Amino acid sequence: MNTNTPSKLEKILAAGHLAVTSECGPPRGSDGEFVTKKAKMIKDHVDAINVTDNQTSVTRLCSLAACIHLKLMGVEPVLQMVTRDRNRIALQSDILGAASFDIYNILCLSGDHQIFGDNPHGQNVFDLDSINLVQTVRFMRDEAKFLGGEDIQRPPKMFVGAAANPFADPFEIRVRRLAKKIAAGAEFIQTQCVYNVEKFESWMKMARDRGLHEKTYILAGVTPLKSAGMARYMKNRVPGMDVPDGIVKRMSGVPKEKQPEEGIKICVETIQRLREVEGVRGFHIMAIEWEEKVPEIVERSGLYPRPEVV
Amino acid sequence: MIVAKQKPIEEIIEGVRDYEKILIAGCNECVTVCEAGGKKEVGILASALRMYFMNQGKNMKIDEVTLERQCDHEYLEELRKIIDRYDVVISLACGAGVQFMAEKYFRTRVLPGVDTCFMGVTEERGVWSERCQGCGKCILGETAGICPISRCAKRILNGPCGGSTKGKCEIDKELDCAWQLIIDRLNELGRLDDYEKIIPIKDWSTERAGGPRRVVREDLRL
Structure with a gap:
């Protein structure tokens, strides 16, 4: 088993297990228990929990502090970090801060534009982009150096991830973009939520044709739909989201009170189908404000119990 | 202009x-x-x-x-x-x-x-749009002649981000996604392989970040 970091997520993947991650959005306030409560619900059913970084540009408790809360309760966090709000000084500094708490996973993102959030009149930074951030963390870890060239005492040991969206435009560069993130140093990939399974499979095939599935661990993203309304919203309003008509129809074809169960069923079926796809190495379950359903999804998908690694 | x-x-x-x-x-x-x-x-x-x-x-x-x-x-x-x-x-x-x-x-x-x-161009009578932010180190040669710094809302050097939809930017349906334009033009030029070259972390010291700028040409000074 060949690993580069002490990350539990990396060990599970390297051992050949299907990994399961989930995510937890921090509160719009300073109540740390908000995070730990959510984490308690799901911690025995997942290998690591992503903490989002001011998602949709709405100001929240910071991702790093929330990750520390998780770490202190014995849960493995994945620090999500966007390049929208911090320059390279702050990014490197926060990476060291996370490393000082032995946070071993990071997901590098650019972040939504601030126009969508609660401070649309603010400045954005974008000193780096997500690919540059992947390069930065790898450089800090592998070369034990700051971007400025000086040595780092006790460099960060982080398993470095990036996001991929198999459904976004333009489609012709989807796999090229994945290749670019891998070339930059992304060791794991968490994808946008998959509803269009056929399209995801064809993306995976193109990735396999280039051998990319052997150069990174790809975790397929899934999000259970709570209602037909949510399905329509995701289909029509969320950029880069591909919800086929069949899914919307299936959700609206059952009575409202049965829709949550139908959403869970679709999610479980998606996982069961995708786990057979060569190159899918795990799942990232994003149950948006519905964390309590994660254990059930994991169990019904046959992904429980989670493996123990040393 | x-x-x-x-x-x-x-x-x-x-x-x-x-x-x-x-x-x-x-x-x-x-x-x-x-x-x-x-x-x-x-x-x-x-x-x-x-x-x-x-x-x-x-x-x-x-x-x-x-x-x-x-x-x-x-x-x-x-x-x-x-x-x-x-x-x-x-x-x-x-x-x-x-x-x-x-x-x-x-x-x-x-x-x-x-x-x-x-700094921009006259797209059509009565419509002007931005083309340059004067970053002090032009990368148009690497981006098919389309500037991601001035034309991408996140000035992403290795784009597009996840917000690109049907060729438009997530912040405004009227706004072209700069990276879509770059990819289209690379395609047209038969250079799509160039897309996979990573644009390295940019030196912003020649941009606003480096403080007010001057250009001095000793050969022209009186």
């Missing part, structure tokens, strides 16, 4: 209402082309102000002048003989022209009459 747009007339009136002798100074360069601060706009603003203050029963002296450029000593000097006749100058030049005028005529109040917006 530098693209500017006229300030609201109310704001201009507020700025000059306590004065009596006003000079409106246009510029014959960029702001003329983008129809914000040339001779024509000087005339229109002067008429509007005259009419407004006449209706207020206030006797104002409002004169007009349009210089070849306001970003060169040579042309700004043309005002030296007359500048003391005025309480205030409304400059319709870009921010560079307004400042150069204020530097030169230190004792005269100079107010901006336009909002300077960006």
Whole structure:
């Protein structure tokens, strides 16, 4: 088993297990228990929990502090970090801060534009982009150096991830973009939520044709739909989201009170189908404000119990 | 060119209402082309102000002048003989022209009459759009001639981000996604493989981040 970091997520993947991650959005306030409560619900059913970084540009408790809360309760966090709000000084500094708490996973993102959030009149930074951030963390870890060239005492040991969206435009560069993130140093990939399974499979095939599935661990993203309304919203309003008509129809074809169960069923079926796809190495379950359903999804998908690694 | 747009007339009136002798100074360069601060706009603003203050029963002296450029000593000097006749100058030049005028005529109040917006092009009559942010180190050779710094809302050097939808940017359905344009053009040029070259972390010290900039050409200095 060949690993580069002490990350539990990396060990599970390297051992050949299907990994399961989930995510937890921090509160719009300073109540740390908000995070730990959510984490308690799901911690025995997942290998690591992503903490989002001011998602949709709405100001929240910071991702790093929330990750520390998780770490202190014995849960493995994945620090999500966007390049929208911090320059390279702050990014490197926060990476060291996370490393000082032995946070071993990071997901590098650019972040939504601030126009969508609660401070649309603010400045954005974008000193780096997500690919540059992947390069930065790898450089800090592998070369034990700051971007400025000086040595780092006790460099960060982080398993470095990036996001991929198999459904976004333009489609012709989807796999090229994945290749670019891998070339930059992304060791794991968490994808946008998959509803269009056929399209995801064809993306995976193109990735396999280039051998990319052997150069990174790809975790397929899934999000259970709570209602037909949510399905329509995701289909029509969320950029880069591909919800086929069949899914919307299936959700609206059952009575409202049965829709949550139908959403869970679709999610479980998606996982069961995708786990057979060569190159899918795990799942990232994003149950948006519905964390309590994660254990059930994991169990019904046959992904429980989670493996123990040393 | 530098693209500017006229300030609201109310704001201009507020700025000059306590004065009596006003000079409106246009510029014959960029702001003329983008129809914000040339001779024509000087005339229109002067008429509007005259009419407004006449209706207020206030006797104002409002004169007009349009210089070849306001970003060169040579042309700004043309005002030296007359500048003391005025309480205030409304400059319709870009921010560079307004400042150069204020530097030169230190004792005269100079107010901006336009909002300077960006460096850009005339897309069609009445429509201007941004093309350059003057970052000081051009990468257009690597991005198929389309600038992600000025044309991507996140100035992402290795795009597109997840917000690109049907060729448009997530922040505005009217706005082209710069990375879609780059990819289309790379395709057209038969150079899509170039897309996979990672653009390294940018040195922003030649941009605004490095502080106010100068270009010095020793061979040209007198």
